[in-house]
Amino acid sequence: MADEDKAAARWREIADFLRTDVLDGHYQPGQALPGEAALAHTYNTSRPTIRKAIAQLAGEGLLTVAHGRGTFLRARPERKVIILGERPHVDLLSPTNDPADQGWALSERLRKLSDGEAPAEQLHPYWTPSGVDEASVLGIRRGQMVAYRYAYWQHPKTRARILISSYTVADLVRGESEDVAPEHFYSHLESTRGPLRWTTTAHAAMPYGSAIEDLEMEAVGTPLLVTRRLMLDREGRPLEFTQIEAPGDRFEAAGGGDDGHVALRL
Amino acid sequence: MADEDKAAARWREIADFLRTDVLDGHYQPGQALPGEAALAHTYNTSRPTIRKAIAQLAGEGLLTVAHGRGTFLRARPERKVIILGERPHVDLLSPTNDPADQGWALSERLRKLSDGEAPAEQLHPYWTPSGVDEASVLGIRRGQMVAYRYAYWQHPKTRARILISSYTVADLVRGESEDVAPEHFYSHLESTRGPLRWTTTAHAAMPYGSAIEDLEMEAVGTPLLVTRRLMLDREGRPLEFTQIEAPGDRFEAAGGGDDGHVALRL
DNA sequence: AGCTATTTGTTCGTATGTATA
DNA sequence: TTATACATACGAACAAATAGC
Numbered sequence: 219m220a221d222e223d224k225a226a227a228r229w230r231e232i233a234d235f236l237r238t239d240v241l242d243g244h245y246q247p248g249q250a251l252p253g254e255a256a257l258a259h260t261y262n263t264s265r266p267t268i269r270k271a272i273a274q275l276a277g278e279g280l281l282t283v284a285h286g287r288g289t290f291l292r293a294r295p296e297r298k299v300i301i302l303g304e305r306p307h308v309d310l311l312s313p314t315n316d317p318a319d320q321g322w323a324l325s326e327r328l329r330k331l332s333d334g335e336a337p338a339e340q341l342h343p344y345w346t347p348s349g350v351d352e353a354s355v356l357g358i359r360r361g362q363m364v365a366y367r368y369a370y371w372q373h374p375k376t377r378a379r380i381l382i383s384s385y386t387v388a389d390l391v392r393g394e395s396e397d398v399a400p401e402h403f404y405s406h407l408e409s410t411r412g413p414l415r416w417t418t419t420a421h422a423a424m425p426y427g428s429a430i431e432d433l434e435m436e437a438v439g440t441p442l443l444v445t446r447r448l449m450l451d452r453e454g455r456p457l458e459f460t461q462i463e464a465p466g467d468r469f470e471a472a473g474g475g476d477d478g479h480v481a482l483r484l
Numbered sequence: 485m486a487d488e489d490k491a492a493a494r495w496r497e498i499a500d501f502l503r504t505d506v507l508d509g510h511y512q513p514g515q516a517l518p519g520e521a522a523l524a525h526t527y528n529t530s531r532p533t534i535r536k537a538i539a540q541l542a543g544e545g546l547l548t549v550a551h552g553r554g555t556f557l558r559a560r561p562e563r564k565v566i567i568l569g570e571r572p573h574v575d576l577l578s579p580t581n582d583p584a585d586q587g588w589a590l591s592e593r594l595r596k597l598s599d600g601e602a603p604a605e606q607l608h609p610y611w612t613p614s615g616v617d618e619a620s621v622l623g624i625r626r627g628q629m630v631a632y633r634y635a636y637w638q639h640p641k642t643r644a645r646i647l648i649s650s651y652t653v654a655d656l657v658r659g660e661s662e663d664v665a666p667e668h669f670y671s672h673l674e675s676t677r678g679p680l681r682w683t684t685t686a687h688a689a690m691p692y693g694s695a696i697e698d699l700e701m702e703a704v705g706t707p708l709l710v711t712r713r714l715m716l717d718r719e720g721r722p723l724e725f726t727q728i729e730a731p732g733d734r735f736e737a738a739g740g741g742d743d744g745h746v747a748l749r750l
Numbered sequence: 751a752g753c754t755a756t757t758t759g760t761t762c763g764t765a766t767g768t769a770t771a
Numbered sequence: 772t773t774a775t776a777c778a779t780a781c782g783a784a785c786a787a788a789t790a791g792c
Contacts, residue, residue, distance in 0.1 A: 227760060237692070253776060264762050269777085277543060277704065278692040285777050286769030297687060302739050418739040421563060422688035422707040422732035426503070426544040438543065441688040441707030441732065466688035466707065473568050473684045473739055493779060519757060530781045535758085551758050552788030 229270040232261050236271060240280050240291060247293035251281070254289070279439035279467065292439075297470040298378060300445050300462055302418040307447070309404045310460055311367040311384045313342075325370035325379050343367045343400055345388060352385045355448065356456045363388035367400060370432065378468045379433045386458040407458065411451035418447045420471040425463075433465050441466035495536040498527050502537060506546050506557060513559035517547070520555070545705035545733065558705070563736040564644065566711050566728055568684040573713070575670045576726055577633040577650045579608075591636035591645050609633045609666055611654055618651045621714065622722045629654035633666060636698060644734045645699045652724040673724065677717035684713045686737040691729075699731055707732035 226234075236251070245251065252260065257268045272289055275281045282292045309315060317324055343365035353360040368383035390407060391398040398406045408414055425435055425442040435442075446461040492500075502517070511517065518526065523534045538555055541547045549555045575581060583590055609631035619626040634649035656673060657664040664672045674680055691701055691708040701708075712727040 229760075255776080265777095266763090267761065270760085277690065279690045280692075283777070284770085286771080286775080288770095288776065299685065419565070419736045420686045420709075420738075421736035422709045424543065424545045424705055424707060426546075439690055441690060443686075443688045470685045470687035471737065472686075495779075521757080531758095532782090533780060536779085549758070550789085552756080552790080554757065554789095 228261075228263055229267045229274070232257075232263070232268065233271040233274040235261075236275055237278075237280065240275070245291040247291050249291050250288040251290065273438075277438050282436055282439075292436075295376070295378075295468050297468060298373065298376065299472045300380075300443075300464065300469055301472050302420065302445055302447070307404075307414075307416050307449070309384075309401075310382050311369060312401045312403070314401045317369070317371050321374070322371040323374050325372040343386070348385070352459075355446070355459055356385065356387055358387060365391055365400075365403075376468070377434075378465065380462050380464040380469070381429070381433060382460065382462050384458060384460040387456075390457055403458070407449065407451075411455075411457060413452055414457070415450040415452075415454070416447055417450065418445065420445045422466060429463065433463065435465045436467075443469050443471065445471050494527075494529055495533045495540070498523075498529070498534065499537040499540040501527075502541055503544075503546065506541070511557040513557050515557050516554040517556070539704075543704045548702055548705075558702075561642070561644075561734050563734060564639065564642065565738045566646075566709075566730065566735055568686060568711055568713070568737050568739065573670075573680075573682050573715070575650075575667075576648050576728075577635060578667045578669070580667045583635070583637050586637075587640070588637040589640050591638040609652070614651070621712070621725055622651065622653055624653060631657055631666075631669075642734070643700075644731065646735070647695070647699060647729040648726065649729070650724060650726040653722075656723055669724070673715065673717075677721075677723060679718055680723070681716040681718075681720070682713060683716065684711070686711045688732060695729065699729065701731045702733075709735050709737065711737050 239245065251257070251272075254265050254268050254272070257272075258265045261268065272281060272283060276283055280292055281289055283289045344367070345363055346366050347361045348356065348358060348364045350360050352364055353362065356364070358364075365386040365388050366383065367386075368381060370379055370381055372379050386403060386407075390411065391403055421444050422441045423444060425433070425440070429435070429442065433442075443464050443466040444461055445464070446459055448456055449458040451457055505511065517523070517538075520531050520534050520538070523538075524531045527534065538547060538549060542549055542555075546558055547555055548558045610633070611629055612632050613627045614622065614624060614630045616626050618630055619628065622630070624630075631652040631654050632649065633652075634647060636645055636647055638645050652669060652673075656677070657669055687710050688707045689710060691699070691706070695701070695708065699708075709730050709732040710727055711730070712725055714722055715724040715726075717723055
């Protein structure tokens with residue numbers, strides 16, 4: 219008897235209503251939606267239910283919620299392009315590689331983090347045991363040592379941030395008497411294991427932990443775009459990889475060969 | 485008196501504890517975590533708070549929650565590769581293009597959706613006004629007509645699904661007397677607007693609406709990997725784009741040129 | 751097949767804290 | 772300072788899915 223639609227949970231219905239409103243252009247980017255209490259009244263429900271619906275849309279990247287201010291339609295920024303598969307394959311983390319050459323700056327956050335040291339010091343490698351991820355990509359046992367380098371870069375105009383990191387199989391750059399200097403990693407590997415080959419991939423994942431703050435991402439609704447360039451020796455064994463982690467709402471990866479309004483070659 | 489640290493919300497603390505457990509390998513992929521009631525007791529809190537913490541980790545892609553069964557450590561499937569920037573540029577949605585040639589099958593879901601019609605009918609274009617997204621990519625006014633084609637493909641072995649869709653500026657494939665047949669879209673555009681150029685990009689976004697079910701994605705914690713190939717005429721004007729939407733935990737995009745265990749060329 | 755216990759899902763009410771204008 | 776708006780938290784009740792007997 220005139221039963222309502224059926225299964226759908228109330229918060230899903232409401233999320234659907236709000237999503238339709240948003241996609242139909244009822245709100246302008248940046249515009250505030252009615253408050254939670256108002257919405258609860260409008261839809262004749264409770265605040266927790268409204269909050270669940272809003273959380274859903276925030277998780278879809280459509281809304282952002284600001285404590286004490288309100289809930290807003292999220293503006294979609296233009297995406298910058300990260301170009302992949304381009305030669306020559308420079309070491310983006312070499313101390314001699316200046317981000318300014320690429321139109322980027324070292325991130326403020328990086329400067330703050332490296333309080334006791336000169337900023338450039340950050341580009342020196344950390345010798346550390348490989349985690350499950352790095353080990354899998356490099357085809358080594360988990361725990362085998364790698365040289366880890368990283369830097370946060372920031373796009374001066376948009377202030378968008380990226381994290382560039384590199385993992386090198388430690389054995390290959392540790393001499394018996396003395397380690398290879400990081401600025402010579404690539405040339406050393408080329409001469410000892412070359413000719414080198416490269417493959418580049420892009421994938422997406424959800425960020426967590428410090429990555430969210432380090433890249434200044436919205437905590438929800440923004441995936442991480444990971445562009446990864448793997449260096450292989452002449453026999454196809456992985457030696458190193460450099461990856462760029464970037465907020466998925468502000469960057470895209472492009473195959474080489476087009477004009478490219480941008481930026482960065484991996 | 486002996487107040488705890490300070491700022492952090494209780495559910496964040498608990499999420500951090502659980503995340504640490506997961507990343508430290510306290511659980512095996514697929515293994516069930518303690519129930520919500522048990523966790524609430526363990527952490528001396530309420531079930532809603534536990535649920536918030538679990539929802540956070542599910543949103544990070546670490547856990548999956550199954551109604552009536554429990555909460556489980558999410559297994560990370562191997563990623564299949566979508567190759568981009570490769571020639572020749574075939575029309576993946578031409579009726580003459582058989583998914584089986586690429587090692588794929590039309591998705592079961594597509595068959596079900598096309599109940600009244602033959603499955604191949606789905607590859608016929610829908611003439612429809614462009615939405616904000618398509619209009620922006622094609623550089624046309626929102627609402628200007630486009631030819632929309634799509635197909636769901638499924639990888640037979642992994643059962644992973646992708647959505648391939650294409651938007652063509654309608655004016656270019658509508659004759660005065662008769663429309664261009666979809667299997668001749670590409671050759672028609674080549675002859676009227678060629679020589680054609682192409683650019684390919686990949687980006688990430690959060691899925692919503694029917695995409696989640698259509699691609700059989702977990703509702704939370706999985707971004708969408710969108711690989712998009714844009715066709716440009718000799719003057720650089722966009723004519724068409726084909727995009728592949730794929731679950732971000734099961735696919736990655738790769739620049740052409742490597743061996744590739746794979747699949748599909750865009 | 752059916753029943754039951756377990757587990758997660760939904761919803762409400764309520765109270766209090768914190769950020770912002 | 773005050774008002775508004777979102778954030779956190781608890782308790783409770785019932786619904787729905789699942790698994791085991």
